[in-house]
Amino acid sequence: MYEVKATWGSGFKFIGTDGAGRELRMDASVGAGGEGDGYRPSELPLLGLAGCTGIDTLEILQKMRQSVEGLEVRVVATPKEGYPAGYARIEVQYTVIGKGLSMEKVERAVKLSEDKYCTVGQTLAHGTEMTRTIELVEG
Numbered sequence: 647m648y649e650v651k652a653t654w655g656s657g658f659k660f661i662g663t664d665g666a667g668r669e670l671r672m673d674a675s676v677g678a679g680g681e682g683d684g685y686r687p688s689e690l691p692l693l694g695l696a697g698c699t700g701i702d703t704l705e706i707l708q709k710m711r712q713s714v715e716g717l718e719v720r721v722v723a724t725p726k727e728g729y730p731a732g733y734a735r736i737e738v739q740y741t742v743i744g745k746g747l748s749m750e751k752v753e754r755a756v757k758l759s760e761d762k763y764c765t766v767g768q769t770l771a772h773g774t775e776m777t778r779t780i781e782l783v784e785g
Contacts, residue, residue: 657681662690691770692721692736698766699738702759703752707742710751715785716743735775738767743783752780 652660658674659681672687674680685693696719707714720739726732738760742752756778760767770776 659683660687688725691766692723694766695736695738695764695770696721698764699740699756699759702763703740703742703755706755706758707752710748710755712744712747712751712755713785714742714744714747716783717741733770733774735777736770738776738778740778740780741783742780743785745785747782747784749780749782752782756780 649665650662652662652672654660658679660672662670662672664670670690671684672690673682673684675686676682700717700719703719704714704717718741720741722737722739723733724735726734740752740756760771760776760778767776
């Protein structure tokens with residue numbers, strides 16, 4: 647079970663706290679009446695997606711004995727117009743750095759993360775077009 651809470655401070659600022667007591671600042675953008683003094687809440691699921699699929703992909707590639715020296719996961723989302731709010735499209739861009747990496751194995755690791763292991767990705771995928779790109783960089 648996961649448990650988090652958000653406690654209002656002032657203006658549109660909230661402090662999020664996880665089950666271990668770690669804190670994260672959230673605030674609305676300046677254009678929405680906030681001070682921009684923290685993460686926008688709508689960015690947090692995207693950051694969670696990047697971390698979730700990144701951890702999965704790295705773990706799978708290590709089990710495949712791929713020599714990964716670096717991994718960056720960039721997530722670009724297009725919000726839906728109107729309501730209900732949400733994301734119309736999410737693109738996940740993987741840049742994997744290493745020696746002698748196999749594109750076939752990297753694609754397999756990413757697909758396993760997307761289709762089976764990444765809880766955040768599974769949650770966001772419903773009703774959202776999700777695409778991916780993969781770039782291999784020789785380390």
